[in-house]
Amino acid sequence: MIKIYYSFKACTLFSLILLCSVTAFSQTNLSREKAAAIAVAELKSQMELQKAKSTIDWAAKQITYKNYTLKFTTQIFGDKPADGRSLYISLHGGGGTTAAENDQQWENQKRLYKLKEGVYFVPRSPANTWNMWHDYPMDQLISEVVKGEIVMDNVNPDKVYVMGYSAGGDGVFQLAPRLADYWAAAAMMAGHPGDAQILNLKNIPFDAFVGGKDAAYHRNELVAQWGLRMDSLAKVYPGSFIHETHVYPDMPHWMNRKDTIAVPWLASFTRNALPKDVIWIQDDILRDQFYWLGTPIESAKQGLKVHVAVTGNTINIIENQDEVLYLYLNDDLLNLDKKVSVTINGKKVFNKNVPRNAEVIKQSIAARLDKSLIFSGKLIIKNGQVSTL
Template sequence: MLLCLYGSKHSVQTRLVKSLFISLHGGGNVEPHINDSQWENQKDLYTIEEGVYLAPRAPGNTWDLWHRPEIDHMFDRIIENMVIFEGVNPNKVYLTGYSAGGDGVYKLAPRTADRWAAANANAGHPNDASPLGLRNTPFTIHIGANDVSYNRNKAGQEWADKLAKLHNEDSNGYIHLVKIYDEMGHDLYRKEKDALNWMAQYTRNPIPDRVVWVQDSVTHDRFFWLELPENQIRQYTKVIATRDGQNFDIQTKDYKNVTILLNDTMVDMDSPVKITMEEKVLFEGIVRRTIGAIARSLKRHGDPYLIFTGEVTVCTES
């Protein structure tokens, strides 16, 4: 894995305080040296005021540079290493990308939204990605009005409309900013650099009160405080869950079993919790803290803010 890494001159060594900006280069299904040149360009594309700027070289040279199945796990490991070795705050991790890198952000951010404080797609195309998973992850799009290749400009406007509709229906979610630059094509001449400052104002909430989880072409078995059985996971399925104090509600037509992950920050672990679906009580009682739940959380991401001490699996079928 090839990386370019630098920190701002104001960075400090205090643990878990730095921001991390992961910046994805363009290119795609071209000769390796072209992707190499795009990587070289990405290294110095932006200057950050604080934290760590990390520009990885894509592992392959295919059209889907940044949304292949192995990419998700690669970023999990990168973030974990940056937390351990660079003192990065896992609640201040940001994703940005340009061109094919922007394509990757469109795909990666919704399906791994529990990893990012905010995300930014520049001059990219969403392909078949859905914005539904971005309920708790601020998202900004920068695109040229004349970026007509692959209809990037039209796709950017379509996502702007989708995000606006989602935010209107859920005013506490789907924070977004879309900038479409008149008379500009694929080259934005670094006008998109303001996206980094826009993202930096946001901090990830690892235990939001509402989770919208939509599986993509690459699937996952955990998302924020929800978990699914591996043998039930399928592409393009959905689970929505909300929490209010000790009460949880699940909405899904796709899964027989759903696991709620709990810790003392979310609930009073010494008092009963109630889980419902369509007003039917699926579980009511005290959930015990266990070493097993803690160990599984640590093994998953090594993220101190995504450590859960208890878990309860419910059956959604009558």
């Protein structure tokens, strides 16, 4: 007989190692039920943290990010629906002019639209520049606006809309595609499209308005051309690129409130948070995530394109110009209890189970507080190879 003796200290060390290994395993190979329970607890915790911050911001009616301050006003219309309020972020005109002129445009925007239901959120741009609504750090500020409204006014992140007039319309042209995963729909009034990435609008409805006599910066011509491009894309991708384009022949820059029909149009849509077919082109302000796609910010570059689609439990990477591509997954997008296949240019390169991971859950909740964009699995695509987190 062989007798084996362990010292208490050695046994304790062994037990701790075993316990840590089991704990680590339990956090990276979660059942669907365990992942859901972690998500509920983490969302509650993160919302409490956000509420403490936003209570101060909403009392002061301003959000500060680094050296930038976004002042704002809110009006609440109608009764709160069971699934949460809608949020309309309405961007004022002005632009590269005096602070006084932009202040006046802000005041005008506060009175411009009325809602049947929802929070009418009117920010004052933190800058007095021509690109005030789409330059750094508007993405970060918009994110804080949405997270703040989720906890302060019980806004449903699937019912968030962006709209804007003149320079605010310029902002909508840029922010609607760049932050498409935030919006249920967008409405642009009397703006200029510039270099906006139209393909990113594949999964959000877009309404455009311009006066036929609004010839400054060729707005009338360019908005009409934008509408024709949307018409073509809607034919190429049936069911996508939902849009309307309104050119009022006798109207100048001020459309005499004809554009107010945008409000009920916007309200008729809810966000498709997990579209099965996504096109993502990086803008001049870089992002590390777009819907369920991601990339390291340090390797992101303007103009890089990704096109990925899901069919059943297969992810088809149709085009990928990113050096590293992340695929964030959950059980609403596909079935993580089954093997997930990945094809690149039609060739299957992966066919395995993707483990649910507590860290992925926590990171996605902290980033957005968005109940519809909570992910539990992550795939990493690099050099044609696929790996799990």
